[in-house]
Amino acid sequence: MSTTLGSILVVDDELLNRILIRTNLEEQGYQVEEAADGQEALEKVRARHFDVILLDLLMPVMDGFEVLRQIKSDPALHHIPVIVISAMDEMDSVTRCIEMGAADHLPKPFDPLMLRARINASMASKRMHDMEVAYLQQLRAEQQKVETLLLNILPAPISEKLKQGQTSIAEYFPSVTVMFADLVGFTPFVAQHTPAEMIDLLNTIFMEFDQLADQHGLEKIKTIGDAYMVAGGLPIPRPDHLEAVADMALDSHRAITKLVASGEIPPFKIRVGIHTGPVVAGIIGRRKFAYDLWGDTVNIASRLHTYAPAESTLVSESVYQLLCDRYQFREQGIIQLKGLREMKAYLLLGKK
Numbered sequence: 001m002s003t004t005l006g007s008i009l010v011v012d013d014e015l016l017n018r019i020l021i022r023t024n025l026e027e028q029g030y031q032v033e034e035a036a037d038g039q040e041a042l043e044k045v046r047a048r049h050f051d052v053i054l055l056d057l058l059m060p061v062m063d064g065f066e067v068l069r070q071i072k073s074d075p076a077l078h079h080i081p082v083i084v085i086s087a088m089d090e091m092d093s094v095t096r097c098i099e100m101g102a103a104d105h106l107p108k109p110f111d112p113l114m115l116r117a118r119i120n121a122s123m124a125s126k127r128m129h130d131m132e133v134a135y136l137q138q139l140r141a142e143q144q145k146v147e148t149l150l151l152n153i154l155p156a157p158i159s160e161k162l163k164q165g166q167t168s169i170a171e172y173f174p175s176v177t178v179m180f181a182d183l184v185g186f187t188p189f190v191a192q193h194t195p196a197e198m199i200d201l202l203n204t205i206f207m208e209f210d211q212l213a214d215q216h217g218l219e220k221i222k223t224i225g226d227a228y229m230v231a232g233g234l235p236i237p238r239p240d241h242l243e244a245v246a247d248m249a250l251d252s253h254r255a256i257t258k259l260v261a262s263g264e265i266p267p268f269k270i271r272v273g274i275h276t277g278p279v280v281a282g283i284i285g286r287r288k289f290a291y292d293l294w295g296d297t298v299n300i301a302s303r304l305h306t307y308a309p310a311e312s313t314l315v316s317e318s319v320y321q322l323l324c325d326r327y328q329f330r331e332q333g334i335i336q337l338k339g340l341r342e343m344k345a346y347l348l349l350g351k352k
Helices: 015-028 038-047 064-073 091-100 112-153 156-163 186-192 195-215 241-262 296-307 317-323
Strands: 007-011 031-035 052-055 082-086 104-107 170-184 219-224 227-232 269-284 290-294 312-316 327-336 342-351
Touching: 007 015, 007 038, 015 031, 015 112, 031 038, 038 052, 038 064, 052 064, 052 112, 064 082, 064 091, 082 091, 082 112, 091 104, 104 112, 170 186, 170 241, 170 296, 186 195, 195 219, 195 227, 195 241, 219 290, 227 241, 241 269, 241 312, 241 317, 241 342, 269 296, 269 317, 290 296, 296 312, 296 342, 312 317, 317 327, 317 342
Parallel strands: 007 031, 007 052, 052 082, 082 104, 269 312
Antiparallel strands: 170 227, 170 269, 219 227, 269 290, 312 342, 327 342
8 A cells, every 4th residue: 555554564373363453454554564473573573664563472483472572672673562462361471571562462352443542552652752763863963963063163172071061161281383374475366266266275275284284183273364273282282293283384385286286276385384382272252162272372373474485484493493403494584573572583494
């Protein structure tokens, strides 16, 4: 039938009993399948969906008690209502079936109206269960979306703290490396291209930077226009954060060169600034969360990248002192950082 009240599996070793039950139920609009023994019943119930199982108890090879036990012990099947129909109308059998998880029990011979009432009650219970399962699945899916969104916005340890109910998150890190990178000549590009073209360009470049940040175990902090900010050594401290950021800076230049050579982006170049030192990091906002950093370390790194020549990485003297035995540098002289102080700066050229 194209439209049915529900699907029912009739399990009985007596052919006449199965025919009588099937005829009665199909006349009422149910879709019915039969099983002549317990093993066949288990095979069918594991192969397709049933709303209710009508189960005889006295069967050869595998009796109804064993079928009921296996159904109720299987997490994929235990929610299916089982109505036991048996000539065994002794109270201990009824009690045993109910204790094993049967939804109901009807003695043979049964009243068709009573059987229909019991089936309807069991189906109503199953529908409520199915609705609850569907709701919980939807709830879990929505929760997963929220958690995925949080992980895209915030570092995993910070996201976990928020889920645990912490609303004020601020930490001091004595040693962190901060890097800024932006595109040289991006402003003229914006003036000559559509917003969609601008977004596509930034998306192509920043996705490449995101992959590099993941590869080097660094934390992307934010993008500001065409500038990309990343940090190493937080929210989980690590001793090699300076080397990791330096390596990402070198890889970023190579990535841009590769994108240009492949024709994916116009002939852009980037400039990068790196400084290392203490920062304060935490969450700001209540409606739109943002994990951000504060302190001179951030300000100096930001200023350095604006002074960096195209296609180069400008670093502070503290970065140079910590890396000069493993990386190649060229002194850039004294520069006056706007709003800050004079500082000796160096160009990071590569590894030794």
